[in-house]
Amino acid sequence: MMQPVKIRILSTLKDADGSLQNTEQRYQGTMREKDGKYYVMYHEDAQSGLEGTKTTLKWDGEHVLILRSGTVDHRQEFRRGYIDKSIYVTPYLKLALTTETSYVYTYFRDGVWHLEVEYTLHHGGSPYGDMKILIEIEEDIQVGH
Known part of the structure; x- marks a missing residue:
């Protein structure tokens, strides 16, 4: 069964010059759970620059997958020590x-899922920057009640 959720994404980019962008x-x-894996689906908006894109987050104890389809198509997998x-x-x-x-690191506490990911992003063979992402997913009790 699909459950309405509120999603908050905080990201910090430390670029090659060392400046931070939050x-x-x-x-x-x-959100739904199936076979020990969790799935969250949402639609991107103009603020993200990805309007017209559906994003799916999939995670379990040790890895997080971000799938985007629509205006942007992209699959990004995060697992400690993994190069995607x-x-x-x-x-x-x-x-x-x-x-x-x-x-x-993924954990559930006080009714909120926390997905924490840190990674270095490279494009064209050169480092683009170090990223830290915190995704908080909370049941939206105002919807449907």
């Missing part, structure tokens, strides 16, 4: 990305 995004979505090679496809260009995950 963003926060909030979405409404749905992917192609980020937009209507205008294709970017070859390499994601080197240093940290993944």
